[in-house]
Amino acid sequence: MTCTRLAPAEFPAYVDELGALLADVVQGGSSLGFLHGLTLDEAAAWWRDSVGPSVERGSTAVWVALDTDETGRSRCLGTISLAFTEKPNGRHRAEVVKLMVHGGTRGTGLGRALLASAERAAAEAGVTLLVLDTETGSPAENFYRKAGWDEVGIIPDYAADPAGVLRPTTLFCKRLEPLVPVRLEPLVPVGDCQE
Numbered sequence: 001m002t003c004t005r006l007a008p009a010e011f012p013a014y015v016d017e018l019g020a021l022l023a024d025v026v027q028g029g030s031s032l033g034f035l036h037g038l039t040l041d042e043a044a045a046w047w048r049d050s051v052g053p054s055v056e057r058g059s060t061a062v063w064v065a066l067d068t069d070e071t072g073r074s075r076c077l078g079t080i081s082l083a084f085t086e087k088p089n090g091r092h093r094a095e096v097v098k099l100m101v102h103g104g105t106r107g108t109g110l111g112r113a114l115l116a117s118a119e120r121a122a123a124e125a126g127v128t129l130l131v132l133d134t135e136t137g138s139p140a141e142n143f144y145r146k147a148g149w150d151e152v153g154i155i156p157d158y159a160a161d162p163a164g165v166l167r168p169t170t171l172f173c174k175r176l177e178p179l180v181p182v183r184l185e186p187l188v189p190v191g192d193c194q195e
Helices: 012-026 041-055 110-125 139-146
Strands: 002-005 059-070 074-084 093-101 129-136 149-161 166-176
Touching: 002 139, 012 059, 012 074, 012 093, 041 149, 059 110, 074 110, 093 110, 110 129, 129 139, 129 149
Parallel strands: 093 129
Antiparallel strands: 002 059, 059 074, 074 093, 129 166, 149 166
């Protein structure tokens, strides 16, 4: 399995696979901003129309974890994104968004590998602070704690879960040692992560 950052020109080719992954994870109960009933077309459209333009600008970086089946067909089993702040006073920070692992691969270490890839790339881009939020009480909350993230606080009734019930969210942050000076240019690929 490889973990690869998608170049802007490559991103459109993965929209359908990313949409299928998003639909699978939402159907599995993960709170990612969507409700049950999300169709494959709606999920792919979200990636294409909401994420695509920011990937093209370089303000969002998207990684995919790819596996090849017995027929040689590649499929997307996980993803993670970094959203960079475009404001001049925030170039030192980025937000981890949409860390997703296909239901059939949970517990294999793929989520840790994706998170480590994004953290390393952020540090290489000069980012010194990462932030994220996740549903309070979800398995993801413990996942981030084990990965060295610090809980900052909880916001009540922040977002509806896939069933439409309002849930609190827990805010996390992680300080990074920059590997290069802070800059605004988009990230460069950092190679593959192996699982």
